[in-house]
Amino acid sequence: MTDGIYLLLGSNLGDRISNLKQAIKYIWSFSEIVKISSVYETAPWGVTDQPAFYNQVLEIKTATDPKSLLKEILKIEELIGRVRKEKWGARIIDIDILYYGDTKFNEEDLIIPHPGIADRKFTLAPLVELAPDFMHPISGKSNKEMLALLDDQLSVKKLDAQLQ
Template structure:
């Protein structure tokens, strides 16, 4: 069983809380058990600001799937839930990002772990810090709580 795997869930269309719940259920059915879940946060849209606020949540899972298969599985869940890819950083029913996979570093075109943007995003670091503050980011070698302290993003992140 592989441990220390953290996923970011995000939704800013439709019933956002319900969308997160549906994705958690599908993840448990297809990828593995959820061992920890952060609170849900309402977060201002990052990157492309003229869109509704997101709900974001970080979960920790244990899984037998390797990183590539985990990505295929999360992409299938997004498709199953009706997500269409229209624009980069645009609105979406559900987005599932693989943030960390233990200490594993992956550098492919289709898959990069740790997620390259995670250190720049309070909407990721705040919920991740809630459940994994002392986990070490395998590239920067810093704890998540320290990455949050030095993160320059100022966008609002509020517990729902």
């Protein structure tokens, strides 16, 4: 089992909390969830004319390799009702692989670590909650250091809800 795998969940359509809970339930079916961050309400990034997102990060352990993990995630998104229309557009659920331990993986359909980690407050805030000292395997900076260096001014607000 590989540990130190971090997934970012996001939803800005429908019942956002229910969408996150459903995703977590499906993730349990093929992995062990080690930690779950709080839920954060975040301003949309990329395409800003859409509802706010609920985001959270999970730390998981799994025997699933990165490509198979991506396939599982895409199945979950489809089961919950995701339809891909527009890059960075509104979505019922989005699940990104942020880190897969210290693995570096670069193929057309999957890049690990996720290339947007260092640029996105909505990713780093819940990631720092779970793993402040986890080192980015390429930049060598911790999640906490990357958050401190970030110039992202978009709203990221921790909610009281935590999903187990």
